[in-house]
Amino acid sequence: MKPIKLGMVGSGDISNRFFEQAAKLEQVSFVATCARHLDNAEKKAKVYGIPRWYDDYLRMMDEEELDAVVVTTPHSVHAEVVMAALERGLHVLNEKPMATTFEDCKRMVELAEANNKTLMNLPYDLNPSFMSAIPYVSEEVIGKITGAEAQLNIPGPGRDNWYYNKEISHGGAILDCMVYPISRLISMLGPAQSVMAEVNTIIPKRIVNGGKQIQSDVDDNATVILTFTGGQHAVIRTLWGTSIKQNNTLIYGRKGTIAVNDGGFPLVVHSPLAPIPDAESxxxxxxxxxxxxxxxxxxxSERDIMSHFVHCLRTGEQPKPSGRLQLHVHEIMFAAYQSAESGQRCTLTTTFEPWNKLDPHIFDTKSNYI
Structure with a gap:
């Protein structure tokens, strides 16, 4: 088995899970870290036993014999690092969001395809609850799909850093949190057709960790309506202003409902016409x-983020969170900003080949009496 050598660009808390997941994989290792401040890269390297560290990601990519890089920098830096890696023939695992403009997202995907390199963009939806729900998204179980909803609501990030500074983050709750429920619905149901949205800043004066008072100019309150091929609507919500965390997904059918991470259950199927075999009532x-x-x-190969990424590197398979899938997800997010500003519906221009292939008839609610 060929060893896979990785470089990490970014040294914040979010990088830890990638180091820890990689350490569990055979013949996979991080050989270098990189951060804007060299001492941060050094500290992270020493925590995880990594031999070298840099404060220049171009130098790291040029001097190290890498197979791939993992990008966990602040949002606004993703595009430049990803494209530099792809230009050098490296595979890339990129944290969410892909980038802070739709144009950069497109360039990243096109460059990966032109260079025949793997570009895996988070979010990573393949958790047990989500994957277990997939077989129930069928006409036999829930009937024709009639709608959906998903949300990720939190009190808001507690740290006083770039999250609340639009000049640095280039976006707030949509790019940081709404990417998750959008990705889940798109991975489950396939491409959408259009977007309408309301987006604003509902809490400009915030109290964060330690009681510090800060000014926020990023979006923290967003509601999106996606329209799918049969006219079905999916309502997606993200709010940085709740006292509780909500992170659920519901798929509505004419005969039943699928709920993921809702009401204390990782997965529930409401099926009034017939019991679900091998399931607890x-x-x-x-x-x-x-x-x-x-x-x-x-x-x-789907145990966690790194196992899926490494599996794709070794087999040449496309990641389930592929470049084209996440490009569609990100077009939805940028279209949400555009729709909110213009007050108009935005027609989506991207599509992708779903890894979860639904029978297209499940969206046809008009041909027969149902």
Missing amino acids: VTWRGYSDCYAPKLLPSID
Whole structure:
């Protein structure tokens, strides 16, 4: 088995999970770290036993014999690092969001395809709850799809840093949090057709960790309506202003409903017409005729982010969170900003080949009586 050598660009807390996941994989290692401040790169390298560190990612890419880089920098730096790596023939695992402009997202995908390199962009949706829900998105279980909703609501980031500075972040709750529910719905249901949105800053004067008072000029309140091929609407919500965290996904069908991470259950199927085999009968949101299926075990290549990325490097397979899929997700986010500003519906221009192939008839609610 050929060893895979990785470089890390970014030394914040988010980088830790990639070091820890890689350490569990056979013949996979980080050989260098890079951060804007050399002492931060050194500290991170010493924590994880990495031999070399840099404060110049171009130098790291040119001097080290790397197979791929992982990018965990602040949002506004993603594009320049990713494109530099792809230009040098390196594969890339890129944190969310892909970039802070749709044009940069497109350039990244086109460059990866032109150079025949793997570009895996987060979010990574392949957790047991999500993957276990996929088989139930069928006409046999829930009937024709009639709509969907998903949300990620939190009190807001507690740190006083670039999150609340639009000049640095180039976006707030949409790019940082709404990317998750959008990605889940698009991965589950396939490409959308159009976007309408309302986006604003509802809390410009915030109190963050330690009681510090700060000024925020980023979006922290966003609602998006996606329209799918059959006219179905999906409502997606992100709010940095709740006292609780909500991170759920619901798929509505004419005969049933699928709920992921809702009401204390990792997965529930409401199926009033027939029981779900091999599932526990439960009460969900006060409803009977609900079933909690057993979660599917993760397969080795989809156990976590790094295992999936490394699997794709070794096999040449496209990642499930592929460049084209995440380009579509990101067009939705940038179209949400555009729709909110203009007050108009935005038609989407991108598409992708879904890895989760639904029967297209599941969206056809008009041909027959249902």
